[in-house]
Amino acid sequence: MGPQDLTDTMIRLEKVAKVFPGASRPAVDDLDLDVGKGEFVTLVGPSGCGKTTTLKMINRIIEPSSGRILIDGADVVAVPPHELRRSIGYVIQQVGLFPHRTIAQNIATVPALMGWDAGRIKERIEQLAALVGLDPEMLDRYPAALSGGQQQRVGVARALAADPPLLLMDEPFGAVDPIVRKRLQHEFQALQQRLGKTVVFVTHDVDEAILLGDRMAILNVGGVLEQFDEPATILANPANAFVEDFLGGERGLKRLALLPVGEAQGIRWGPVVDVSANPEEAKRVMEEESTDWIGLLEEGRLLGWVDGSAVGTGPLRDLVPRPFLVTLGSDASLRSALDAVVTSHARVAMVVDQGLYRGMLDLEGISEEITE
Amino acid sequence: MMAQASPLIDWQWIWRNMGEILDRTWQHLSLTAVSVALGLVISLGLTAVVLRWRRTYTPITWVTGLLYTIPSLALFALLVPIVGLNATNAVIALTSYTLLIIIRNMVAGINGVPEPVLEAADGMGYTRRARFWRMEIPLALPVIIAGLRIATVTTVGLVTVTAVLGLGGYGYFILRGLNTFFWTQILVGVTLSVVLATILDLAFIWLQSALSPWARSPK
Numbered sequence: 408m409g410p411q412d413l414t415d416t417m418i419r420l421e422k423v424a425k426v427f428p429g430a431s432r433p434a435v436d437d438l439d440l441d442v443g444k445g446e447f448v449t450l451v452g453p454s455g456c457g458k459t460t461t462l463k464m465i466n467r468i469i470e471p472s473s474g475r476i477l478i479d480g481a482d483v484v485a486v487p488p489h490e491l492r493r494s495i496g497y498v499i500q501q502v503g504l505f506p507h508r509t510i511a512q513n514i515a516t517v518p519a520l521m522g523w524d525a526g527r528i529k530e531r532i533e534q535l536a537a538l539v540g541l542d543p544e545m546l547d548r549y550p551a552a553l554s555g556g557q558q559q560r561v562g563v564a565r566a567l568a569a570d571p572p573l574l575l576m577d578e579p580f581g582a583v584d585p586i587v588r589k590r591l592q593h594e595f596q597a598l599q600q601r602l603g604k605t606v607v608f609v610t611h612d613v614d615e616a617i618l619l620g621d622r623m624a625i626l627n628v629g630g631v632l633e634q635f636d637e638p639a640t641i642l643a644n645p646a647n648a649f650v651e652d653f654l655g656g657e658r659g660l661k662r663l664a665l666l667p668v669g670e671a672q673g674i675r676w677g678p679v680v681d682v683s684a685n686p687e688e689a690k691r692v693m694e695e696e697s698t699d700w701i702g703l704l705e706e707g708r709l710l711g712w713v714d715g716s717a718v719g720t721g722p723l724r725d726l727v728p729r730p731f732l733v734t735l736g737s738d739a740s741l742r743s744a745l746d747a748v749v750t751s752h753a754r755v756a757m758v759v760d761q762g763l764y765r766g767m768l769d770l771e772g773i774s775e776e777i778t779e
Numbered sequence: 780m781m782a783q784a785s786p787l788i789d790w791q792w793i794w795r796n797m798g799e800i801l802d803r804t805w806q807h808l809s810l811t812a813v814s815v816a817l818g819l820v821i822s823l824g825l826t827a828v829v830l831r832w833r834r835t836y837t838p839i840t841w842v843t844g845l846l847y848t849i850p851s852l853a854l855f856a857l858l859v860p861i862v863g864l865n866a867t868n869a870v871i872a873l874t875s876y877t878l879l880i881i882i883r884n885m886v887a888g889i890n891g892v893p894e895p896v897l898e899a900a901d902g903m904g905y906t907r908r909a910r911f912w913r914m915e916i917p918l919a920l921p922v923i924i925a926g927l928r929i930a931t932v933t934t935v936g937l938v939t940v941t942a943v944l945g946l947g948g949y950g951y952f953i954l955r956g957l958n959t960f961f962w963t964q965i966l967v968g969v970t971l972s973v974v975l976a977t978i979l980d981l982a983f984i985w986l987q988s989a990l991s992p993w994a995r996s997p998k
Contacts, residue, residue, distance in 0.1 A: 466902060468898065468901055468902060488901075489904045489905060489906045490904065491904075492901070492902055492903065492904035493903070493904035495902075497899070497902030497903065499895060499898060499899060499902070501893075501894075501895035502895065502899070503893070503895030503896050503897075503898055503899030503900075503902075504896075504899070505896060505899070505900070505914065506893075506896065506918065506993055506994075507917045507918055507991065507993045507994075508993070516903045517903050517904060520903065520904055520905065520909075549992075549993040551993070562899075565903070575902075
């Protein structure tokens with residue numbers, strides 16, 4: 408914990424506690440937590456776990472009872488709260504758009520507070536509308552005219568307006584319907600990959616935390632940190648019974664959804680030969696692999712497969728291959744590979760990248776990843 | 780007297796007394812305006828007190844509520860020994876009736892600002908003062924104006940009662956008409972009071988809509 412590792416740390420919580428007046432026990436209890444620069448950290452846990460309280464202590468909406476919070480090495484109490492907050496994007500579940508201001512004015516909130524000139528603000532508003540996928544026609548309307556999903560897009564645009572390095576989000580997609588939520592999650596994930604902001608994201612939805620977080624902090628009632636790690640690691644090795652229980656069922660599947668096919672250990676070449684190969688060699692490969700079909704390549708491209716009984720003495724080139732119904736890119740998830748395996752005739756998922764055959768995964772290859 | 784049945788409306792009387800009608804219109808308007816304006820100023824002060832010290836809300840609404848329940852005639856009579864039988868008496872009484880309505884709406888307007896809006900404003904980096912003037916006040920404005928509107932229309936009605944103090948605006952015609960069984964005077968007083976109240980009511984509706992374009996139904 409030398410001072411030098413502060414350069415990579417965006418937020419550091421040191422023994423932070425919060426006891427609300429009249430409460431018998433702390434909402435957050437001596438919490439230590441580091442968030443790296445550009446990292447997306449999700450805070451997740453059951454109600455009463457202090458996740459929202461923790462988030463709101465970072466921008467001093469709630470003041471800690473004890474402990475210290477550093478942002479980029481500086482104590483948050485070093486500047487007045489309103490100045491601190493202008494440099495931190497803030498998105499809340501109920502959005503909290505200002506009803507008496509147009510969408511454009513809402514987005515311009517922080518730049519206006521910081522005294523940007525009108526031309527720069529206008530340019531920035533248009534940029535942000537495009538960034539979050541907001542129809543420019545909406546900009547002159549009042550928030551009441553927008554749907555819940557559109558309002559939350561505006562909420563995100565407003566938080567990003569002055570380009571803060573840090574974004575705090577309190578269940579931002581909690582109030583929209585599941586379909587819109589899924590879309591907003593994916594859009595925001597893509598947006599974050601482009602912008603590289605440091606994000607602290609509170610949710611009670613464990614799947615959302617797994618999907619979005621580079622790391623997830625699982626909190627228990629009373630603000631106790633149970634586990635803080637990458638989602639795939641937590642899914643593979645839950646620290647204790649509470650975490651295991653909180654992650655819920657289908658931990659293996661949830662983990663598979665996070666792992667890309669390209670990184671799977673179990674990926675192998677399989678019963679696949681080039682069309683120029685000798686039919687005898689094709690038969691030998693089928694025997695080795697103990698399959699009754701063979702995949703055909705031409706210059707690295709996957710043509711399809713033929714039934715083993717069709718392979719005779721004539722050249723393989725003369726056979727008419729049947730296409731594989733599903734092929735996967737190497738950035739597809741192992742979960743989609745599993746789906747391909749159980750739905751395909753040959754019980755394999757063929758991996759093809761930019762047209763070139765990379766290898767195949769079968770059930771055995773995938774389950775290696777689950778049990779790892 | 781029954782034999783020569785006078786017509787319900789004596790247009791000639793109206794024509795002959797046009798000067799008096801205009802004078803009484805002015806009196807009615809000025810009594811209303813002065814009382815509501817004074818009520819607004821006092822309410823602003825008392826609302827500021829309530830917003831700073833929340834616990835004062837109950838006693839302040841209790842006292843202004845008590846004032847509101849005193850019958851107007853009784854209040855005029857009570858004030859006579861103190862200020863005499865004059866316009867000051869009328870304005871004090873009329874003003875005191877506006878307080879409860881205006882204060883209640885001001886406090887309700889400020890309290891009605893949605894919590895997420897306040898939290899977002901804090902989160903964006905508004906100072907407490909800037910948040911009050913740029914968020915809470917504009918958002919409370921429709922409710923505050925609604926309070927002024929009710930206070931004004933109520934006052935227009937109550938001004939007629941000040942006829943017993945020798946004032947009354949249009950109430951002067953009503954009182955005189957009742958004393959002389961002269962229907963035209965009564966009708967003129969009643970009709971013009973209603974017309975005045977309606978005009979002011981519509982003016983406030985227009986003002987409310989002009990100052991809060993965002994609260995109109997979205998389209």
